């Protein structure tokens with residue numbers, strides 16, 4: 001990414017959009033949104049606001065008082081913000097996490113655009129989710145958002161794998177909700193069951209890695225190391241975008257997988273979905289790709 005440009009476009013009319021998170025300084029979101037706003041000549045400014053869980057309630061009151069148009073939300077606030085909002089979208093009912101809040105004349109609505117971003121990254125590559133079976137590794141923030149959106153978008157079956165770690169109990173709950181509220185059949189398996197993993201991938205059209213395995217401090221590692229578990233017609237979606245090519249994507253290349261995507265598309269399209277909700281406008285995707293990729 002190039003230098004952050006100095007903006008000269010803020011006036012007395014400019015509307016505010018914030019990002020509430022801590023830590024926050026590493027985020028690409030302010031650059032992405034401000035560049036898109038500038039390109040389209042929209043009179044908003046997007047600012048990073050260092051807000052931890054202790055100051056979240058005051059910060060949300062502040063957003064209302066100062067009539068922010070909305071905000072993005074990241075760690076540690078994605079779950080904690082829900083009781084402070086007026087409404088949430090259907091994907092939030094499933095994920096229990098919010099990454100985008102829109103303020104419509106004092107009514108705050110929470111959305112979760114990470115799963116929407118992943119689904120669009122797939123569809124932009126011509127990958128159809130409706131009616132397919134997907135294997136997903138990971139049930140943290142990204143994995144939960146993806147399984148919820150895939151179910152809402154009509155995936156027929158989801159085989160979800162996670163370690164029996166601190167994410168397990170919430171995953172059990174999410175899978176139960178998906179099975180109750182959507183027509184998708186979701187099943188949670190222990191990642192330790194490698195025979196099951198092999199069988200489920202063999203039966204899936206898409207494999208998604210939504211764990212941190214493959215990025216620092218686990219860079220160079222992959223949950224899949226046996227090339228026999230992949231095949232050329234299996235679509236691979238890696239949520240990680242740094243590094244651009246993870247060990248899983250290298251393996252996919254060796255096997256000759258025709259579609260193997262890193263997480264840059266998901267990152268861009270989750271931002272675009274938030275941008276649309278804030279401004280009503282489509283983010284200029286090709287321009288953003290030139291700038292960010």
Ligand code: NAD
Nearest residue numbers: 138139140141142143163167210211212239240263266267
């Ligand atoms: P999180 O902390 O909420 O969840 C981490 C997940 O990784 C859990 O499922 C955990 O069980 C699993 N995990 C961690 N270490 C593991 C190991 N050694 N073996 C097996 N499983 C392990 O994190 P998150 O926010 O869900 O992020 C997950 C990944 O997705 C990260 O790499 C993150 O960079 C990426 N991500 C990408 C985007 C995007 O827009 N492309 C958005 C969000 C997250």
